[in-house]
Amino acid sequence: MIEAHDLTKRYGDKTAVDRISFTVRPGSVTGFLGPNGAGKSTTMRMVVGLDRPTAGHVTVNGKPYAQHRKPLSEVGILLDAKAVHTSRSAYQHLRAMAATHGISTTRVQEVIEMTGLQAVARKRVGGFSLGMGQRLGIAAAMLGDPRTLILDEPVNGLDPEGVKWVRTMVRRLADEGRTVFLSSHLMSEMAQTADHLLVIGRGRIITSGPVQEVIDAAQGTTVRVRSPRASDLAALVRGAQVTVSPAEPGLLEVRGRTAAEIGDLAAASGIALHELTPVRASLEDAYLTLTQDEVEYRSEDRTATEGARR
Numbered sequence: 001m002i003e004a005h006d007l008t009k010r011y012g013d014k015t016a017v018d019r020i021s022f023t024v025r026p027g028s029v030t031g032f033l034g035p036n037g038a039g040k041s042t043t044m045r046m047v048v049g050l051d052r053p054t055a056g057h058v059t060v061n062g063k064p065y066a067q068h069r070k071p072l073s074e075v076g077i078l079l080d081a082k083a084v085h086t087s088r089s090a091y092q093h094l095r096a097m098a099a100t101h102g103i104s105t106t107r108v109q110e111v112i113e114m115t116g117l118q119a120v121a122r123k124r125v126g127g128f129s130l131g132m133g134q135r136l137g138i139a140a141a142m143l144g145d146p147r148t149l150i151l152d153e154p155v156n157g158l159d160p161e162g163v164k165w166v167r168t169m170v171r172r173l174a175d176e177g178r179t180v181f182l183s184s185h186l187m188s189e190m191a192q193t194a195d196h197l198l199v200i201g202r203g204r205i206i207t208s209g210p211v212q213e214v215i216d217a218a219q220g221t222t223v224r225v226r227s228p229r230a231s232d233l234a235a236l237v238r239g240a241q242v243t244v245s246p247a248e249p250g251l252l253e254v255r256g257r258t259a260a261e262i263g264d265l266a267a268a269s270g271i272a273l274h275e276l277t278p279v280r281a282s283l284e285d286a287y288l289t290l291t292q293d294e295v296e297y298r299s300e301d302r303t304a305t306e307g308a309r310r
């Protein structure tokens with residue numbers, strides 16, 4: 001469990017993280033989603049005491065990270081997978097980490113197997129592909145068998161097989177009851193990996209909640225309604241919080257009413273319906289809506305989607 005209260009980080013005039021409060025619970029995967037520069041890494045660094053908050057505080061499993069007597073058994077962290085002595089082998093790297101934290105060599109072997117590094121464990125880390133480096137980073141994070149995992153952009157630069165591997169791994173870890181907190185600037189990735197989302201932009205939490213709720217709250221659900229009496233139906237369903245857009249002759253897109261409400265209204269007035277389909281917005285649409293004012297760097301000729309990703 002990670003609990004942050006009014007967590008703030010300023011670098012000179014720049015407020016990287018702006019009074020954010022959140023809870024990341026065990027047993028599920030919580031995605032920390034935001035464009036580049038939103039404050040994800042800074043927040044994660046504060047959670048594990050690598051950056052000191054300017055104000056506010058954060059605890060992991062009930063205590064500030066620094067107060068844990070065996071921090072590796074409480075929190076595993078993948079921040080920068082490249083921050084490894086490149087002349088060492090993966091085995092030596094993990095072995096050295098284990099030795100300084102009183103962790104057995106049996107466990108080193110276990111995490112090597114768990115992350116599929118057996119074939120390359122004795123090779124120099126300097127020659128590792130990005131994917132192998134990420135696996136090693138996750139192996140290091142798992143060394144202390146921690147209850148909480150914090151992974152900063154774990155799928156960045158991975159090929160589809162690597163992405164799938166990380167996704168399956170984090171799901172398994174959450175199913176084991178661990179707290180899994182992972183960041184990404186890729187909404188498509190989060191839609192497939194996370195149960196809960198914490199969306200951040202320019203240092204502030206924009207929204208949080210179960211993935212589908214975040215999407216619905218941002219976009220609402222649109223209902224496609226086809227009827228030979230579309231204009232009569234449009235007049236019937238209109239209301240204060242309802243928008244009705246004619247999409248093509250005989251087809252309406254209604255926001256602000258459920259499919260059931262529209263169906264009941266139509267039935268009560270004897271209007272035939274030929275289609276009644278709730279269309280859920282994608283996380284991508286929701287993310288663009290949510291972060292459209294929050295992106296720190298934009299290129300002039302961006303497409304909408306590229307803009308939120310960069």
Ligand SMILES: Nc1ncnc2c1ncn2[C@@H]1O[C@H](COP(=O)(O)OP(=O)(O)OP(=O)(O)O)[C@@H](O)[C@H]1O
Binds near residue numbers: 036041042
């Ligand atoms: N050491 C630092 N000194 C000054 N500014 C910093 C420092 N570290 C981060 N920042 C700034 O704080 C803001 C948040 O950065 P952070 O790296 O936390 O964002 P992020 O969401 O992790 O983005 P990315 O996906 O690009 O890593 C950015 O504007 C960044 O330039």
